Amino acid sequence: MAKKVRVRVDHNLCxxxxxxxxxxxxxxxxxxxxxxxxVDADADPVEQILEAAESCPMSAILVEDAETGEQLFP
Amino acid sequence: MSTALQDDMFTPDVIADPYGYYGRLRDEDPVHWxxxxxxxxxxxxxxxxxxxxxHELFSSAVFKNDPRPAYPAIDESDLGLYEYxxxxxxxxxxxxxxxxxxxxxxxxxxxxxxxxxxxxRPFVQKAVKELLDAAxxxxxxxxxxxxxxxxxxMVIAQMMGVPEPDRPHIRELAEKLLYIGRGEHDxxxxxxxxxxxxxxxxxxxxxxxxxxxxxxxxxxxxxGEKAGxxxxxxxxxxxxxxxxxxxxTTINLLCNGTLSFIQHPDQWALLxxxxxxxxxxxxxxxxRYDSPVKSIQRIASEDVEMRGKMLKKDDRVRxxxxxxxxxxxxxxxxxxxxxxxxxNQHVAFGSGIxxxxxxxxxxxxxxxxxxALAERxxxxxxxxxALEYHPSITFxxxxxxxxHWQ
Numbered sequence: 001m002a003k004k005v006r007v008r009v010d011h012n013l014c015x016x017x018x019x020x021x022x023x024x025x026x027x028x029x030x031x032x033x034x035x036x037x038x039v040d041a042d043a044d045p046v047e048q049i050l051e052a053a054e055s056c057p058m059s060a061i062l063v064e065d066a067e068t069g070e071q072l073f074p
Numbered sequence: 075m076s077t078a079l080q081d082d083m084f085t086p087d088v089i090a091d092p093y094g095y096y097g098r099l100r101d102e103d104p105v106h107w108x109x110x111x112x113x114x115x116x117x118x119x120x121x122x123x124x125x126x127x128x129h130e131l132f133s134s135a136v137f138k139n140d141p142r143p144a145y146p147a148i149d150e151s152d153l154g155l156y157e158y159x160x161x162x163x164x165x166x167x168x169x170x171x172x173x174x175x176x177x178x179x180x181x182x183x184x185x186x187x188x189x190x191x192x193x194x195r196p197f198v199q200k201a202v203k204e205l206l207d208a209a210x211x212x213x214x215x216x217x218x219x220x221x222x223x224x225x226x227x228m229v230i231a232q233m234m235g236v237p238e239p240d241r242p243h244i245r246e247l248a249e250k251l252l253y254i255g256r257g258e259h260d261x262x263x264x265x266x267x268x269x270x271x272x273x274x275x276x277x278x279x280x281x282x283x284x285x286x287x288x289x290x291x292x293x294x295x296x297x298g299e300k301a302g303x304x305x306x307x308x309x310x311x312x313x314x315x316x317x318x319x320x321x322x323t324t325i326n327l328l329c330n331g332t333l334s335f336i337q338h339p340d341q342w343a344l345l346x347x348x349x350x351x352x353x354x355x356x357x358x359x360x361x362r363y364d365s366p367v368k369s370i371q372r373i374a375s376e377d378v379e380m381r382g383k384m385l386k387k388d389d390r391v392r393x394x395x396x397x398x399x400x401x402x403x404x405x406x407x408x409x410x411x412x413x414x415x416x417x418n419q420h421v422a423f424g425s426g427i428x429x430x431x432x433x434x435x436x437x438x439x440x441x442x443x444x445x446a447l448a449e450r451x452x453x454x455x456x457x458x459x460a461l462e463y464h465p466s467i468t469f470x471x472x473x474x475x476x477x478h479w480q
Binding site: 012013015016017018019022033034054055056057058059074 | 179180430
């Protein structure tokens with residue numbers, strides 16, 4: 001069973017750079033303000049989600065282990 | 075009835091105080107058609123964010139897609155040089171739109187993430203220490219000449235694997251390239267000298283890294299050529315771009331930020347109380363309050379309506395960071411310098427898909443410099459001198475900033 005994660009995007013930080021959408025296109029989607037939202041944390045592999053979080057120039061993406069609550073990024 | 079706004083953005087008073095002029099535009103005519111230079115001037119924070127995040131409506135290929143002649147006007151005899159400038163600028167990855175921009179940005183993006191750049195912090199700290207050690211012996215320094223200029227040059231040259239003795243040459247060429255944002259009618263000569271000089275300088279470096287790639291940034295760009303994403307000319311131009319952009323704007327952050335502290339002793343006192351703890355938010359406020367870059371341009375890709383004005387396809391659209399970062403609709407008491415401000419959604423690095431690639435690097439350098447100044451020269455003072463800015467509409471750039479502490 002693959003690890004499940006919770007994903008949040010901090011809209012005080014997000015600048016709509018949209019790299020997250022490139023790395024994990026099924027998880028992240030830009031809203032009407034062109035800020036990223038995590039629409040479905042299970043839609044791409046965790047490795048891709050972490051890559052997306054690392055690629056964020058603002059470190060606006062928080063990734064946690066869904067079971068333990070452990071912070072995986074940043 | 076207020077007096078009509080004059081449209082010359084290069085007058086000494088507008089250069090000295092962009093906040094007055096562009097702030098007034100923001101309040102009175104936020105989507106303003108500048109008749110003199112045939113360019114829309116966008117000054118509100120929300121409009122700037124909207125515009126930069128709708129990249130499909132506003133092209134970044136501002137040289138290739140601009141049907142109008144250069145502005146301010148250039149000598150007719152220099153039209154051939156302008157063509158050279160257009161071709162050179164047009165090959166920069168930042169002057170591309172999607173889908174090409176995304177492929178190009180992906181080549182370089184990973185090198186500049188917050189996580190990757192954290193590994194450079196010790197190098198930055200060491201470089202700051204060396205420069206301040208040298209200055210300490212003199213009891214005085216020109217922040218521009220002795221700290222703000224050499225530090226970012228040292229860092230970007232190290233990243234790109236540029237040999238140390240060549241660094242003054244890089245800076246000399248960079249100073250010519252800054253004429254891109256100036257108004258002199260003969261500026262194309264210096265500009266093309268700088269561009270050709272850069273191409274000549276980086277060509278053998280690129281040749282070498284194509285064959286023997288290392289972990290430096292030129293090798294990263296060279297890998298883009300091997301992947302078929304960049305042409306050789308694009309690798310050369312983007313190597314030059316990163317050498318320039320990797321230091322020029324940071325220079326202004328370091329100088330303008332230091333000056334902001336000089337002008338606000340209460341905030342300097344606050345930083346001194348806890349330099350390590352306060353440097354991060356303080357750097358954000360320096361970026362907002364007196365931003366290194368004043369304005370950036372786009373070209374409308376189609377007819378677009380903004381605040382009741384019709385921007386026509388192919389119109390020039392220039393957005394002003396200086397006024398957006400002082401917009402009262404976004405920031406409480408925008409003209410106050412407050413190093414605890416949070417959140418601080420300034421647009422010093424732009425926004426959207428073209429958000430500055432080097433933002434984190436600039437932040438690291440700013441944080442380390444302001445922290446070190448507060449720790450080592452807590453009582454420094456500005457020399458009794460008049461401050462002057464370079465006459466550019468792109469950069470907010472001091473000519474010098476002399477200080478002393480003895």
